[in-house]
Amino acid sequence: xxxxxxxxxxxxxxxxxxxxxxxxxxxxxxxxxxxxxxxxxxxxxxxxxxxxxxxxxxxxxxxxxxxxxxxxxxxxxxxxxxxxxxxxxxxxxxxxxxxxxxxxxxxxxxxxxxxxxxxxxxxxxxxxxxxxxxxxxxxxxxxxxxxxxxxxxxxxxxxxxxxxxxxxxxxxxxxxxxxxxxxxxxxxxxxxxxxxxxxxxxxxxxxxxxxxxxxxxxxxxxxxxxxxxxxxxxxxxxxxxxxxxxxxxxxxxxxxxxxxxxxxxxxxxxxxxxxxxxxxxxxxxxxxxxxxxxxxxxxxxxxxxxxxxxxxxxxxxxxxxxxxxxxxxxxxxxxxxxxxxxxxxxxxxxxxxxxxxxxxxxxxxxxxxxxxxxxxxxxxxxxxxxxxxxxxxxxxxxxxxxxxxxxxxxxxxxxxxxxxxxxxxxxxxxxxxxxxxxxxxxxxxxxxxxxxxxxxxxxxxxxxxxxxxxxxx
Amino acid sequence: xxxxxxxxxxxxxxxxxxxxxxxxxxxxxxxxxxxxxxxxxxxxxxxxxxxxxxxxxxxxxxxxxxxxxxxxxxxxxxxxxxxxxxxxxxxxxxxxxxxxxxxxxxxxxxxxxxxxxxxxxxxxxxxxxxxxxxxxxxxxxxxxxxxxxxxxxxxxxxxxxxxxxxxxxxxxxxxxxxxxxxxxxxxxxxxxxxxxxxxxxxxxxxxxxxxxxxxxxxxxxxxxxxxxxxxxxxxxxxxxxxxxxxxxxxxxxxxxxxxxxxxxxx
Numbered sequence: 001x002x003x004x005x006x007x008x009x010x011x012x013x014x015x016x017x018x019x020x021x022x023x024x025x026x027x028x029x030x031x032x033x034x035x036x037x038x039x040x041x042x043x044x045x046x047x048x049x050x051x052x053x054x055x056x057x058x059x060x061x062x063x064x065x066x067x068x069x070x071x072x073x074x075x076x077x078x079x080x081x082x083x084x085x086x087x088x089x090x091x092x093x094x095x096x097x098x099x100x101x102x103x104x105x106x107x108x109x110x111x112x113x114x115x116x117x118x119x120x121x122x123x124x125x126x127x128x129x130x131x132x133x134x135x136x137x138x139x140x141x142x143x144x145x146x147x148x149x150x151x152x153x154x155x156x157x158x159x160x161x162x163x164x165x166x167x168x169x170x171x172x173x174x175x176x177x178x179x180x181x182x183x184x185x186x187x188x189x190x191x192x193x194x195x196x197x198x199x200x201x202x203x204x205x206x207x208x209x210x211x212x213x214x215x216x217x218x219x220x221x222x223x224x225x226x227x228x229x230x231x232x233x234x235x236x237x238x239x240x241x242x243x244x245x246x247x248x249x250x251x252x253x254x255x256x257x258x259x260x261x262x263x264x265x266x267x268x269x270x271x272x273x274x275x276x277x278x279x280x281x282x283x284x285x286x287x288x289x290x291x292x293x294x295x296x297x298x299x300x301x302x303x304x305x306x307x308x309x310x311x312x313x314x315x316x317x318x319x320x321x322x323x324x325x326x327x328x329x330x331x332x333x334x335x336x337x338x339x340x341x342x343x344x345x346x347x348x349x350x351x352x353x354x355x356x357x358x359x360x361x362x363x364x365x366x367x368x369x370x371x372x373x374x375x376x377x378x379x380x381x382x383x384x385x386x387x388x389x390x391x392x393x394x395x396x397x398x399x400x401x402x403x404x405x406x407x408x409x410x411x412x413x414x415x416x417x418x419x420x421x422x423x424x425x426x427x428x429x430x431x432x433x434x435x436x437x438x439x440x441x442x443x444x445x446x447x448x449x450x451x452x453x454x455x456x457x458x459x460x461x462x463x464x465x466x467x468x469x470x471x472x473x
Numbered sequence: 474x475x476x477x478x479x480x481x482x483x484x485x486x487x488x489x490x491x492x493x494x495x496x497x498x499x500x501x502x503x504x505x506x507x508x509x510x511x512x513x514x515x516x517x518x519x520x521x522x523x524x525x526x527x528x529x530x531x532x533x534x535x536x537x538x539x540x541x542x543x544x545x546x547x548x549x550x551x552x553x554x555x556x557x558x559x560x561x562x563x564x565x566x567x568x569x570x571x572x573x574x575x576x577x578x579x580x581x582x583x584x585x586x587x588x589x590x591x592x593x594x595x596x597x598x599x600x601x602x603x604x605x606x607x608x609x610x611x612x613x614x615x616x617x618x619x620x621x622x623x624x625x626x627x628x629x630x631x632x633x634x635x636x637x638x639x640x641x642x643x644x645x646x647x648x649x650x651x652x653x654x655x656x657x658x659x660x661x662x663x664x665x666x667x668x669x670x671x672x673x674x675x676x677x678x679x680x681x682x683x684x685x686x687x688x689x690x691x692x693x694x695x696x697x698x699x700x701x702x703x704x705x706x707x708x709x710x711x712x713x714x715x716x717x718x719x720x721x722x723x724x725x726x727x728x729x730x731x732x733x734x735x736x737x738x739x
Contacts, residue, residue, distance in 0.1 A: 131502070228664065271661065300674070307667035319664035323506050323545065324485045326664055 004089055004463065005069045007047040015050055015092075018060045022051040022098065032078060033093050034086070037140075037342070040349050040404070041083035041434035046073065046093040053098050055172055055180055055211040062209065063178025065092055071466050072176075074205035076117065076147030079140045081350060082432025084151070084204045088467040094209060096146050102126055103212070110217045111169060111186050116146025116210045123215075132217040135161035137253070138428065139335050146210045152202035154428035156253035156290075156334075159385030161218070163428065165201045172212035173200055176459040186214050199454065204430050205465040207458040221292035223299045224252070226321040226330050229287040229310045230278050234258060237285035238361035240313035241384045244289070245357065247309050249302055253290040254385030255334055256360075261341070261379050262286060265333045268340035273329045278316040287315075287384060288334055337381055337390075345394040347376070347403045351411055351435075353418035354427030357387040366417050367391060374406045388427030411438060431469045439470070474527030474627060474649075476518045477581070477589040478551065479574050479610070480511035482535050482542035486599040492707055507542045510595025512549075514655035516662040517625055518593045519550030525627050528552045530589075532577055532681075534562055534570045540678050547673035548665035554676070555581065559683040564695025567601075571609035573693055576686045578614065590649040591632065596621060596656045601702075607654035617651040623658045 007025075015023045024030070025048050034043040052058045065072045071091030078085055087093050099117035106112070110132070114123060120134075121141035127134045138148060138155035147153075149171070154163040170184035184190065184197035200207055231237035237256055244251060259282070262274045276283055289306065293299035307318040321327045342348060355363045364380065371378045375398050382389035391414065393407050415425045415438045425442050426435060440448050451470035455462070467473040484490060485504040493499045507515075518529050531551040533539045536558060543554035557573050565573065582588045592614070597604035611618035623642065624635040627649065636643040637656050665673070683690060691697060715732070719725040733739040 227667070273661065300671075303667065304671060318667040320548075320667055320670045321664060322670070324487055324504050325506065325509065325512070326662075328487065329661065330664075 002089075003069065003461070004071045004091060004466070007070055007091065008068075011064065011068060011070065012048060014064055015048060015061060018064075019050050019052055019057050022053070024049040033075070033095070036078050036080040036083055036085050036432075037338075038081045038083060038348070038350070038434060040347065041432070042086065042088075044086050044088050044090070046087035047090045049093045049095060051095045051098045052211075055174060058094060058096075058174045058209050058211050059178050059180050061092065061094060062174050062176060065463060066177050066461065069461055069463060071463050072209075073465050074146075074150070074209045076144030076150075077119065077142055079143040080147065080151065080432060081352075081429045082426075082434040084430055084432030084465070084468055085147075086433070088433060088473060091463075096144055096209075096211070099146075099211060100144075105130055105132070105217075106186065107132075109186055110219075111214050112217055113212065113214050114145055115212055116149070116171075117144045119144055120148055127217055128220060131220050133220045134167065134215060134217055136164045136167055139338060141335070145213055145215070149201055149210055149213060150203060150205050151428065151430040154383070154386070154388060156255060156383065158383060158388070158428075159254050160250055160252045160292075165198065167216045168197065168201055168213060169216050170214040171197060171200065171210050173208035173210055175208045176461065176464040181208075184214070188216075202430070204432060204469050206455060206469050206471070207464070209464070221252075222294050223296050224290060224292045224327070225299050225303055226253075226288060226290045226327050227303060227306060227310075228274060228319040228321065228330055229289065230275060230283045230316040230319070231285040231287070231314065232281050232283065232316060234285040234364065235361055236314035237287055238364065238384060240287065240310045240315065241360065242358055243309050243313050244306060245385075247305060249291065249306050249309070251289045251306075251385060252292045253288070254383070255288045255381065256384035257286050257288065257334065257337070257381040258379070259284045259286075261337055261381050262333065264344055264379070265336045265340040268343055269332060269336055271329065271333070273333050275319070281316055283316065288330060334381075341379060341392055341394060345392075345396060347395040347398060347400065348392060349403075349407045349411075350390060350392045350429075351414055351425070352382075352388060352390050352427050352429040353414060353423055353425055354386070354388040355418050355421045355423035357385065359421045359423075360384060360387055360389065363389065363417065363421060363423075367414060370410065370413060374410055376403060376406065376410075383427075386427070387423065408437070415442060433467050436467075436469070436472055474522065474525050474591065475587050475589045476522060476527060476529045476591050476593065477578055478511070478515050478518050478529060478531045478546070478593040479606070480515065480531055480533045480542060480546060480595070481508045481598045481600075481606075482506070482533060482539040483508045483598050483600040492705055496704055498705055505538055505541065507545055508595050508598045508600075510597060510599070510655060510657075512595075512662040513658055514593040514595050514653075515546055515550055516660065517622070517655055517658055518591070519663070520660075521591075521625055521627060522550065527590075530555070530581060532557055532574065532581075534558075534565065534573050536563075543678050544673050544676075545665070547676050547678075548670045549663050554678045556678055556680045557686075558680050561683045561690050561694050564698060565693050566698035566700045567603050567605040568609050568699055569693045569697050571606050571613055573686065573688065574606070574610050575613040576688045577681055580681070580686055588650065591627070592616070592650065592652045594652065594654045596654045603700075604654075607652055611652035614652065617647045618653070619645050619647055619651060620654045622653050622655045625653065 071089040073087040075085040096117035099115035103113040137157040138153040376395040530553040594607035
């Protein structure tokens with residue numbers, strides 16, 4: 001018998017009193033709530049969707065669910081890639097997207113307070129208007145900030161500015177019991193007991209529901225320039241990355257991409273930006289690098305030095321995106337990779353391993369060497385500057401079960417190699433339930449035991465986001 | 474082939490620009506860039522130059538900051554750049570600017586001894602969007618004008634232009650020299666390479682003043698302007714749409730039609 005109860009009409013009535021007109025039940029629930037961006041891990045329909053607008057509403061719902069043993073799946077914009085926001089056990093999906101207010105800036109302390117359903121794009125644009133920058137820059141700009149924090153999203157600028165974790169100063173969290181806690185503080189240092197704040201970051205909605213965040217901002221860099229570096233082959237392209245790091249040039253973002261994915265993305269956008277030929281040579285790999293600085297002259301020196309380094313490392317040429325329009329076009333192509341792949345692929349899975357930057361080339365060579373063993377095509381791109389690689393398995397002609405079984409075999413090898421190289425199985429997409437099978441192998445029995453015990457301290461009835469991260473169904 | 478490209482520095486058209494309390498646009502912190510249509514004109518000119526040979530000269534009427542815009546052009550195809558700058562030019566309307574450009578063209582030809590075969594302008598500038606300068610320039614130079622181009626070729630002294638229309642395009646032949654105004658072509662403006670960007674940094678951009686042009690001060694600047702900006706207005710805020718969610722599709726369609734009739738849209 002299941003440890004969970006079904007949602008009763010009486011409970012639905014109580015939910016409706018807590019969140020009037022924002023409760024949907026079976027039949028009225030939009031299909032969007034049944035999956036995230038990686039539906040290959042399976043869809044599941046919750047019994048109820050509640051769109052909360054305040055911490056108090058979330059707490060009231062959570063308290064009721066705790067008392068009645070109803071499973072609750074927290075959900076932001078549903079842009080996750082590992083099935084983390086899918087209600088595997090039915091119950092309630094608690095959506096934060098209506099908690100979308102930027103509550104205010106503290107410019108003296110460089111903080112902003114937001115509700116957790118604010119979209120990354122909305123904060124990024126608003127901060128720029130204040131002359132400030134929110135550095136985390138995941139490719140998916142329409143994710144919620146709460147989702148970003150719950151997954152410790154990384155993104156393009158992690159190479160210089162770090163990941164979401166580095167920008168979370170405080171948060172309000174509703175625990176599975178319905179208690180409201182405030183973790184962290186609007187300060188820049190802390191040595192005040194175990195950091196429950198950092199435990200919550202990356203916990204994928206399994207320990208508590210984040211309802212409010214205080215995030216750190218930095219002054220907006222005055223000048224930003226991007227370089228598109230053309231290479232004849234991927235090996236030279238990747239080998240140039242450590243040279244840039246050794247030259248201490250501190251790029252803000254450093255992405256690599258292969259020819260095929262650039263062609264896909266440009267076809268998807270209907271715009272050609274990245275040259276495919278250079279003086280008779282076919283361009284097969286690219287680096288897209290962004291530098292920032294305080295003035296144009298300083299930045300010119302940096303890009304000149306960077307260009308020398310990459311040309312020395314075998315680059316065919318270096319293009320400079322130094323106007324807003326050119327920068328926008330170059331990054332639009334990069335930001336659309338996933339959407340382009342999704343639009344052109346029937347069966348899709350992915351992994352986002354992270355390996356030491358010095359071993360990216362070796363890792364990709366390994367992946368390419370096993371590609372021929374499978375019936376799917378592999379497309380890869382990623383954050384060359386921090387070793388986080390996005391590897392997609394794509395097929396338009398395989399049978400679903402065959403695809404899944406071959407992908408499982410491929411993933412086991414890909415993760416084992418990443419672990420062998422001193423890496424981790426996910427840099428920023430998380431475990432959800434799609435990657436659970438691989439977590440225990442990498443983490444080992446002791447780490448898994450600690451994770452499970454932590455989970456039970458926060459959530460003794462295991463009602464919050466069941467079947468995710470360390471607890472299997 | 475000698476090509477002249479006229480460009481204008483404008484505020485970044487992707488930026489959201491609001492009005493200040495005095496009713497003028499607040500351009501503080503807004504990047505100044507080459508007008509997008511001028512970048513298309515320069516790219517088209519550069520492709521033509523690469524096909525038939527020759528040189529591109531780029532000119533702009535503006536203050537010192539327009540030097541950056543000209544430098545950008547030198548990095549993506551232009552060989553020469555001149556900044557038409559003088560306090561007397563300030564406040565010129567499009568006719569005043571066309572006059573400055575026309576006189577500058579004649580002066581540059583006189584100086585180099587090489588007449589321009591083609592004069593490129595953007596279709597319009599993205600800041601004020603009057604779309605007049607190109608036509609006024611052609612008139613002042615007494616040259617043929619082809620507007621709204623999306624492509625161009627040149628053979629034996631004849632320019633063939635692809636002119637966009639509401640229904641497709643016209644192919645128009647004209648004897649060179651002529652003036653053309655450029656719309657968005659099928660290709661994007663190229664990126665500068667690091668080499669071309671660094672080389673452009675070292676290339677001279679000579680200023681040309683009212684005195685250098687020998688132009689009559691009374692024909693340019695604010696006092697000569699025949700048009701003036703009465704006021705700026707922000708675009709109206711988009712109002713939220715209406716969700717029509719009747720019981721059946723037929724009812725929803727009926728409701729939509731009724732609403733359109735009510736709004737006199739049907």
